[in-house]
Amino acid sequence: MTRALRVHATGPLALVQDLGRRGLSGVGVGRSGAADRGALCQVNRALANPVDAAAVEVTFGGLEVEVLDEGLWCCVTGAPCPVRVDGRDVGSHVVFYAEPGARVVLGRPAAGLRSYLGVRGGVTVEEVLGSRASDVLSGVGPAPLAAGDVLPVGGPGKRFPAVDSVAAPDLAAEVVLRAVRGPRDSWVDDVEALVATTWSVTERSNRVGMRLGGAALRPARDQQLPSEGAWRGAVQVPPSGEPVLFLADHPVTGGYPVVAVVVDADVDRAAQLRPGDPVRFRWVEVP
Incomplete structure (x- = not known):
């Protein structure tokens, strides 16, 4: 069969x-x-x-x-x-x-x-x-x-489901993503604007990254950053000033400054945001 x-x-x-x-x-x-x-x-x-x-x-x-x-x-x-x-x-x-x-x-x-x-x-x-x-x-x-x-579909194996149901998440609640300061936080004029702004998920978002609309983050330096390694949860700021939060299919390198990094445990919640949803950030310290 x-x-x-x-x-x-x-x-x-x-x-x-x-x-x-x-x-x-x-x-x-x-x-x-x-x-x-x-x-x-x-x-x-x-x-x-x-x-x-x-x-x-x-x-x-x-x-x-x-x-x-x-x-x-x-x-x-x-x-x-x-x-x-x-x-x-x-x-x-x-x-x-x-x-x-x-x-x-x-x-x-x-x-x-x-x-x-x-x-x-x-x-x-x-x-x-x-x-x-x-x-x-x-x-x-x-x-x-x-x-x-x-x-x-693979074979069922010897184990059998031991539960009838699992907990469903509350995805209608306010979303505040925990973040640590990124390695290039000085490359924008006011990095505190990232946590002071309520951002909106734009339609230019997908599994690669989530582009956020709101008050643009202005560059603090008139120079180009060499490409560096990129990772899930990184918040990059392109010339437009609209932050981009990298998700599962992000590139392995990037040339825009990473001003913050979302705690990995919170990136799953970010991946559930849809266009138009509001989102905020909150600074946390590196353990």
Whole structure:
């Protein structure tokens, strides 16, 4: 029997993601992986999968998949959204069984942006450089999902889901991201404006980075910075003065000053912000 899902609709964007490629930035390959790593780990724990098993990252709902020959245990985490199996509401953040031939449909989340459909056994598309993650910046990994794609699912293993549900996040609450001062904080005229401003997520945002609209940060130096290493959570300031917060598919180097770095634990929350959402920053000290 075939353990697999057939894709019938994807919504704005659906990608296969795991925890990404580690240790390859020295050769120009970024880590990529789930934009909200905590949500991916949560869905895998709920389904008794290895924590780094691949799942489907769904941006703003719209995914519809069909379970093929063998029934599958499933769960949806991340942005809470309507989840239906053959038209029956099952909800997100619960473990449910989908019979062979069943259609699983994810609706739009009321808050947040990215939901994760996990299956017991994990999605087992072919690995590229040791990972099944799809990197939208470099094109490394599986292509964005399209109608007609068939996603193989791995064997269930010996462990069995031990929970019926997991905690859903509150993604409607005010977002204040903890940040430490960056190595180039003196390259803007007033770095304190970063924490004094309520920023708005612009439509020019994706898995690479989140561009913020608000009071522009003015440069303090009339010179160009050589390219330096870049990392998830870095806040760069390009000539426009609009900060860019790097997310999962960020480049491995960048030539704009990094004035702050968001605490890694908060980058998952940042990845759930949608265009128009407000966001603020708060300084914290390096431990």
